[in-house]
Structure formats: C-alpha cells, structure tokens
Amino acid sequence: MRKNLLKKQSGTFRYIIREIVSLAQKVESQGKEIFWENIGDPIQKGEQVESWVKDIIINKTKDNLAYGYCPTAGVMDARRFIVDEVNSRDGAKITTDDIIFFNGLGDGIAKIYKSLDPDTRVIGPSPAYSPHSTAESDHASSPHLTYRCDPNNKWLPDVEDLKNKIKENENITGILLINPGNPTGAVLSRDMFEEIVEIARINKMFIVCDEIYSKIVFNGHKPQFLSEVIGEVPGIAMRGISKEIPWPGSRCGWIEILNRDKDEEFDEYARKILALKMVEVCSTTLPQMCIPEILGDSRYPELLKRRARKFEARAKEATDLLSGIDGVNAICPDGAFYFTLAFDDGVLNQTQTLNIENEKIKEIVETSCAGIADDQRFVHYLLGATGICTVPLSGFSCNTNGIRFILLEEDDVKRQHVFNTLANSIKEYVGKS
Numbered sequence: 001m002r003k004n005l006l007k008k009q010s011g012t013f014r015y016i017i018r019e020i021v022s023l024a025q026k027v028e029s030q031g032k033e034i035f036w037e038n039i040g041d042p043i044q045k046g047e048q049v050e051s052w053v054k055d056i057i058i059n060k061t062k063d064n065l066a067y068g069y070c071p072t073a074g075v076m077d078a079r080r081f082i083v084d085e086v087n088s089r090d091g092a093k094i095t096t097d098d099i100i101f102f103n104g105l106g107d108g109i110a111k112i113y114k115s116l117d118p119d120t121r122v123i124g125p126s127p128a129y130s131p132h133s134t135a136e137s138d139h140a141s142s143p144h145l146t147y148r149c150d151p152n153n154k155w156l157p158d159v160e161d162l163k164n165k166i167k168e169n170e171n172i173t174g175i176l177l178i179n180p181g182n183p184t185g186a187v188l189s190r191d192m193f194e195e196i197v198e199i200a201r202i203n204k205m206f207i208v209c210d211e212i213y214s215k216i217v218f219n220g221h222k223p224q225f226l227s228e229v230i231g232e233v234p235g236i237a238m239r240g241i242s243k244e245i246p247w248p249g250s251r252c253g254w255i256e257i258l259n260r261d262k263d264e265e266f267d268e269y270a271r272k273i274l275a276l277k278m279v280e281v282c283s284t285t286l287p288q289m290c291i292p293e294i295l296g297d298s299r300y301p302e303l304l305k306r307r308a309r310k311f312e313a314r315a316k317e318a319t320d321l322l323s324g325i326d327g328v329n330a331i332c333p334d335g336a337f338y339f340t341l342a343f344d345d346g347v348l349n350q351t352q353t354l355n356i357e358n359e360k361i362k363e364i365v366e367t368s369c370a371g372i373a374d375d376q377r378f379v380h381y382l383l384g385a386t387g388i389c390t391v392p393l394s395g396f397s398c399n400t401n402g403i404r405f406i407l408l409e410e411d412d413v414k415r416q417h418v419f420n421t422l423a424n425s426i427k428e429y430v431g432k433s
C-alpha cells in the first residue's frame with residue numbers, strides 16, 4: 001500500500017494575497033481593467049529604481065565572482081557591512097557568523113520555523129502576515145497561534161492578550177513581531193517593544209522580529225531595531241532589500257541572530273537553520289555583492305527619507321478619504337506601505353452587494369461568494385464592480401472584518417481614483433446593511 005503523500009493534520013497552507021489573483025484574472029478576462037492593490041511590490045506599481053542604484057548593479061555584473069556560488073551564510077563583505085551597521089547601534093552585538101542570507105526573507109521565514117521542534121510554537125500577531133503564519137502552522141501541523149492587535153489602538157499588540165495566550169499554552173516558546181506591521185503598518189513604541197521583550201525574558205522565550213520595513217517609518221517615528229531593546233534575550237531579526245531599495249526581484253534577505261552565546265539550545269537552533277540552508281548551497285550572489293555599495297552610499301539615507309515622506313503623504317491621502325464613513329475604522333499606518341481598515345462588528349453581512357453591470361462578471365462574483373467570510377464577500381464584489389483588487393483581513397488569521405490595500409500606485413490620478421472609488425464603494429456596500 002502506498003504511504004500518505006502529505007503530513008497528517010497538515011496546517012493551513014494558504015497565501016490569500018495571491019489567491020485573490022485567480023478571481024481577478026477571471027474578471028479581467030471579461031474585459032474589466034484590474035487595479036492590483038493586493039501585493040506589496042513597488043516595482044509593479046511603477047516605482048523606478050534610482051539610476052545610481054542601477055549603475056552599481058550593472059558594474060557588479062561585470063565582476064566574475066557575481067556568477068559563482070557564495071558561502072552558505074552569504075557573501076562575507078555583505079555580512080561584514082551588516083555586522084558594522086548592527087554593532088554601531090546601542091544594543092546587542094553580533095559577528096559575521098550571526099548573519100545568514102536567504103533567497104528573499106520568504107525563504108528565511110520558511111526555514112526558521114522548519115528548524116524548530118514541531119511542539120515548539122511561535123505566537124504571532126493577528127492580523128498575521130500569511131507567510132509567517134502558514135509556515136509556522138505547517139511546521140506544527142496545527143493552526144497558527146496569534147495574539148490580537150487592536151484596531152482601536154492603531155493595530156498595536158494587545159499585550160494582555162499576548163500574556164494570557166502564553167500562560168494558556170506552555171508550547172509557546174517564541175514571540176513573532178512584525179515591526180512595522182504587514183498588513184497594518186503599525187509601529188511599536190519603544191515602551192511596548194521593551195515590554196514584549198520583558199515578557200520573553202521572564203518566560204525564557206526567544207523573539208523573532210521581522211524588520212523588513214524598519215527603514216520605512218513616518219508620522220514622527222524613527223527606525224528601531226530588535227538589537228536595541230533585546231538585552232540578553234535570544235532573538236532573530238529579519239531584514240531584506242525587497243522593500244527598502246526597492247528590489248523585490250533580487251530575492252535577497254537575511255537574518256541577524258542575537259545573543260546566541262546566552263542560550264546553548266538557541267545556538268543549536270541557529271546552527272540548524274544554517275544546516276538547512278546548506279542543502280541549497282547558498283543564496284543568489286549578485287544582490288549580496290551589491291549591498292555594501294548601495295546601502296553604504298551617501299545617497300542612500302536621502303532615498304530612504306524621500307520614500308518615507310511619499311508613503312506618509314499617501315497614508316494621509318487615504319485616511320482623509322476613508323475616515324468618517326459610518327461603520328468603518330480607517331487606521332492611518334505609521335510605517336510600511338499598506339493600509340488596513342476595519343469594519344465595525346455587525347456592519348457586514350451575507351446579503352450586501354455592489355452593482356456589477358457586466359452579467360458574466362456578476363455571475364463569476366456570485367458563484368465565488370458561496371460560503372466565504374463577510375469581508376471576503378466585500379472584496380469579491382469590489383473586484384467585480386470596480387476592478388479594485390484588495391485582500392480581506394480574514395485572509396490574515398484575523399477575526400476582525402476588514403481589508404488591506406497598498407499605497408504603492410505611482411500614478412497620482414490612478415491612485416486617487418482607486419481611493420475615491422474605494423470610499424464610495426464602501427459607503428454603498430455598508431449602506432445596504
């Protein structure tokens with residue numbers, strides 16, 4: 001008898017951000033223009049990589065070493081550059097042995113959970129960023145465990161809920177923070193960051209902090225890093241260049257392992273992550289070779305500031321249009337480039353619709369709505385009626401109804417059209433409750 005192909009009770013392995021794409025493609029095939037507001041790729045939305053950045057990359061392609069394998073943990077010069085950056089902060093210090101490069105943080109996310117004992121759980125924020133929640137869930141063959149983030153407190157973690165969840169489940173050994181948050185754009189205050197580290201310290205836990213958006217903060221916030229607050233608690237900070245440069249096609253991200261010398265078992269865990277990476281030999285060499293020159297360039301800080309200002313203005317633009325709608329909580333982000341609005345409890349139901357003129361699209365949307373969550377239903381109707389493709393919060397392991405859209409559209413007219421249409425569609429849909 002043939003054995004099972006799949007792990008028994010495998011966890012929920014879904015990626016809702018991309019799943020909506022197949023429905024959007026069906027709608028598009030009926031001649032409807034689609035506004036892709038579902039995925040965090042600045043390049044797809046028209047952002048031009050700065051020409052000096054491209055020049056550095058072009059020059060590196062002339063170096064023969066860019067075509068070879070590199071050490072499993074990553075190109076030594078890139079690791080040295082990151083070590084210098086981390087060690088220049090007031091906080092935990094690292095060496096080049098504490099850095100591991102991956103083919104995008106997505107690869108790193110998959111490997112950090114896979115390297116853990118299946119009984120060891122990492123609790124993460126809700127709404128959750130699906131690659132973390134699905135990878136953690138798959139590693140444990142069980143639904144992802146989450147702590148609540150509060151839409152009435154700028155989507156910041158509900159620390160009491162986190163404490164209670166930890167008390168209730170002794171398998172929770174790690175806390176995941178995403179700072180700034182995806183999907184919420186929430187930015188932790190220093191006090192809350194320290195409070196959560198303290199919870200980890202008291203409970204002998206480790207912290208994973210996804211800092212891929214750490215340099216995209218605004219509304220008065222400054223970049224902050226796990227290494228600055230971690231003290232002696234073991235931790236993993238995760239960073240990358242997809243969002244920062246931006247260069248998502250580089251598939252280049254890394255982890256910084258903090259305080260491995262303070263905890264033998266944690267050190268062994270870090271070695272296991274490297275061993276897992278070794279199976280693939282290494283990550284792509286060229287982008288790593290570019291890191292010291294791009295991130296170390298005197299023009300880089302200005303590039304970061306300019307981008308942060310741009311997203312701050314767009315976040316305000318969306319907040320101005322969307323706040324004040326009855327039944328909707330439009331929560332202005334303080335970082336990253338997402339906007340997550342929440343619907344008040346009871347505002348959405350399974351009878352609301354938007355007017356879809358094209359009969360074929362109407363049929364596609366109606367068929368797709370069987371048995372789906374209330375916010376997913378809104379997302380499907382919005383797509384069919386307006387072509388705007390967003391993601392429902394229920395796809396982010398979240399009990400609050402809501403949607404996430406992006407602030408990335410470079411064409412001002414198109415972006416304002418999307419925000420205006422979104423505001424009008426929400427009013428029309430919610431008005432039918």
Ligand SMILES: Cc1ncc(COP(=O)(O)O)c(C=O)c1O
Pocket residue numbers: 040103104105106107129178181182210212240241242248251252253
């Ligand atoms: C919070 C977060 N972490 C990690 C990633 C993955 O980034 P990468 O392109 O490096 O795989 C993303 C991408 O959207 C993200 O939002």
